[in-house]
Amino acid sequence: MAVVFEKTKMLTDAVFHYCPGCTHGVIHRLVAEVIEEMGLQEKAVGVAPVGCAVFAYNYFNCDMFEAAHGRAPAVATGIKRSRPDACVFTYQGDGDLASIGAAEIVHAAHRGEKITTIFVNNAIYGMTGGQMAPTTLVGQKTTTSPYGRDEAWCGKPIRVSEMLATIEGAAYIERVALNTNANIIKAKKAIRKAFECQMSGKGFAMVEVLSTCPTNWGLSPVEAMKWLEENMIPYYPLGVFKDKTKEGE
Amino acid sequence: MAQILMKGNEAIAEAAIRAGCRFFFGYPITPQTEVPEYMSARMPEIGGCYLQAESEVAAINMVYGAAGSGVRVMTSSSSPGVSLKQEGISYIAASELPCVVINVMRGGPGLGSIQASQGDYFQATKGGGHGDYHLIVLAPSSVQEAIDLMGTAFDLADKYRNPAMILADGIIGQMMEPVELPEMKEYKVDPEKKPWAATGWKPGDKKQRAVINSLYITTEELTELNERLQARYAEIEKNEARWETYNMDGAEFVIAAYGTVSRICKAAIDELKQEGINVGLVRPITLWPFPKQAVRDAVMADGVKACLTVELNAGQMVEDVRLAVNGAKPVEFFGHAGSLMPTAEEVKEQIKRMREE
Secondary structure: OOOOOOOOOOEOOOOOOOOOOOOHHHHHHHHHHHHHHOOOOOOEEEEEOOOHHHHHHHHEOOEEEEOOOOOHHHHHHHHHHHOOOOEEEEEEEHHHHHHHOHHHHHHHHHOOOOOEEEEEEOOOEOOOOOEOOOOOOOOOOEOOEOOOOOHHHHOOOOOHHHHHHOOOOEEEEEEEEOOOHHHHHHHHHHHHHHHHHHHOOOOEEEEEEEOOOHHHHOOOHHHHHHHHHHHHHHHOOOEEEEEOOOOOO | OOOEEEEHHHHHHHHHHHOOOOEEEEOOOOOOOHHHHHHHHHHHHOOOEEEEOOOHHHHHHHHHHHHHOOOOEEEEEOHHHHHHHHHHHHHHHHOOOOOEEEEEEEOOOOOOOOOEOOOOHHHHHOOOOOOOOOOEEEOOOOHHHHHHHHHHHHHHHHHHOOOEEEEEEHHHHHOEEEEOOOOOOOOOOOOOOOOOOOOOOOOOOOOOOOEEOOOOOOHHHHHHHHHHHHHHHHHHHHHOOOEEEEOOOOOOEEEEOOHHHHHHHHHHHHHHHHOOOOEEEEEEOEEEOOOHHHHHHHHHOOOOOEEEEEEOOOOOHHHHHHHHHOOOOOEEEEEOOOOOOOOHHHHHHHHHHHHHO
8 A cells, every 4th residue: 555644654553642632743744754854863952942842852853962951053053063064943932932041042042043933922821731921911810811912911912923024033933833835845845944944054933823722821722722813813923024034045 | 390380260261172072062250250251262262162152051051051061161150159150060960961160259248248268168169050959069169170170070070970060269360370181172072881872863863852851740750860860979979079288297287178178277287387386287189079988087186175267258167177076076166268279377276276175
């Protein structure tokens, strides 16, 4: 019988610990498929964050590091500088990247560090049970914003892609969502571009993926996807915010 | 080889390079800034990597990344900056990675001063960051010894897969002394010797893929890690204690001191000898593992009435001296916190007071 489809070899056989309806699984698969399709498995080194994806080192089937909370871009810098031919990626959530690790991501971008960052934005701290993140929307209820995020008290959510796009060293920045099949295909293209950007030495690349957290949002997976479309995408518009990959071609 | 005159911080940097270190990540802070300055000029000459990090926090995490690739890597800082590195140091120790961290100590607590201090003894020898771990801590008392200990630090770090720290004080960093440098050593990552390193992997490879990690979510697995670490620490304690003794023959008192302070104590000992008072010195070179037996032997020697521990802090190593002596003889402390260096005159006065008591 002819094999028409196989699971990517870039994922191990470990069972994902992610909650039902969470989009981390889809993102893992897209990243893994891109690395395999580009033939980068032997060169790939991933850096897992602290947060829901903390066990990513059990899932991505390549050399992996587990970083301290927010420090993945600094760890990736040390790896890339000591192994310039490696394909180094960080996989980080919004608490990890936009809050405690804000300095590390800004400076990795600023140095034009030749790494690829997958930034999973679900507007909440998932692993610790649903606390307010820097990306939590105004009015959104979490366990540490039980009356809804108060703009006067906590400010508005950070738009990371827009912020990093202002940095010279950032070569490719795109925000994607996984709410439709078409958008999943777009997300994969964006991830591929971000890896190509690294391997051609253009500079820092990041793909921000809007993601659902049905468990901590208190919604069913279907309701969560609808909530993402109605609330997150209007505040976090999809699209390419920076693209230097065309330069010099 | 002829001797040359070198400043401590620059000598430390050159010695690291000659020990095969080709990766340096750091951040400026007085009184260690000449280390990154020197590295920034020297690394490009030899095809190494100097990178100025955005913070000490980032620098130590860059070290973590490079150490996981198996290369010889180091960072340097001074007391407040080393406090910032503690998170990363704990992760590196727990992930069983070799690296070298330099602390050119300055006065504390807080922002403190920029003068020399030994105020970070507790932090360096008792863990510093969270969890049960130890660094291998080496304390030079001269620029030459700082050079010699750099090679030792990298070798021990590799041998035991454990971070090593050179704990120098601001005077060692800033002082110029005539030194001899070792030969240049090239260090190549050998995947056979470092099978744990992330050097590239594909399905079908004999070895397992590298997972550089310190998360052990089950109590059983975390207990296993800790037991492995404790067994390693016991091995290090058994094998690696280093110390020097001075003028121990017929000593009626023993001074315990390390680093720059030990040299002041030697001067006091020489002057006391002129006055017919015989005092010995025991100088720990490894602060962890602390040379317990050597210190105990020195203090317990026949004719020794008591021990005086002299430090440039409010009394930190004295606790380890007291544990080593375990109440068998009196152990007194003299020192100043706040970077005010004890003088030979003060040390002599303390010994004379102890003789009269």
